[in-house]
Amino acid sequence: MMVYGIKNCSTVKKALTWFDSHQIRYEFYDLKKDALNEATLTSWFKKLPSHLTWDMLINKSGMTWRNLTDREKKLADKQETAVQLIIEKPTVMKRPLVAIDKKVVSLGFDEAVFKQLFKK
Numbered sequence: 520m521m522v523y524g525i526k527n528c529s530t531v532k533k534a535l536t537w538f539d540s541h542q543i544r545y546e547f548y549d550l551k552k553d554a555l556n557e558a559t560l561t562s563w564f565k566k567l568p569s570h571l572t573w574d575m576l577i578n579k580s581g582m583t584w585r586n587l588t589d590r591e592k593k594l595a596d597k598q599e600t601a602v603q604l605i606i607e608k609p610t611v612m613k614r615p616l617v618a619i620d621k622k623v624v625s626l627g628f629d630e631a632v633f634k635q636l637f638k639k
Contacts, residue, residue, distance in 0.1 A: 523548045523555075524615035534615045534628040543637055545617075550609040560602045563616075563623050573598045575626055576605065578613040587611070 522538070522545045524531035538545050564573040577595045578584060584592070587608065594604035595611075605612050617625040617636075625632055 520545045521548055521618045521621075522546070522615050523550060523612070523618065525549060525551050525610060528614050530628045531615045534617070534633070537628070537630065537633055541637065550612065550614070555606060555609055555612075557602055557606060559621075560605055562621065563618070564598055564602065566622050568622075568624065571623065571626060573601065576613055576616070577601060577611060581611065583608055583610040 520543070522531070522534065524534070524547070526532075526547075526549060535545075535547070563576070567573060574595070579595070591604060591608065594600040613626045615625075615628065616623060624636055
């Protein structure tokens with residue numbers, strides 16, 4: 520399982536703490552240190568679970584979004600250009616993103632969702 524996020528994000532911290540307290544192993548992918556590639560993003564967009572839509576990968580309530588130019592915000596209007604936006608500004612992506620076998624299973628932190636996904 521891979522958890523994508525940034526270390527100083529409070530929501531990511533909550534998720535990692537939850538995983539640790541439930542002894543669930545994960546690898547952490549720091550979006551600030553390692554850029555995502557187009558192939559990964561495109562694959563995620565195409566294979567999202569039914570309860571998620573591609574536009575949910577953009578965090579429109581975060582500081583990164585608020586600091587974008589109007590041109591950059593327009594990129595979030597279409598799936599193809601949203602990939603470009605996340606590559607250019609990876610912290611605009613909703614965090615944490617949890618992927619198992621390269622498929623997105625969760626966005627953000629919701630304890631009820633985590634309990635359902637990671638039942639023992």
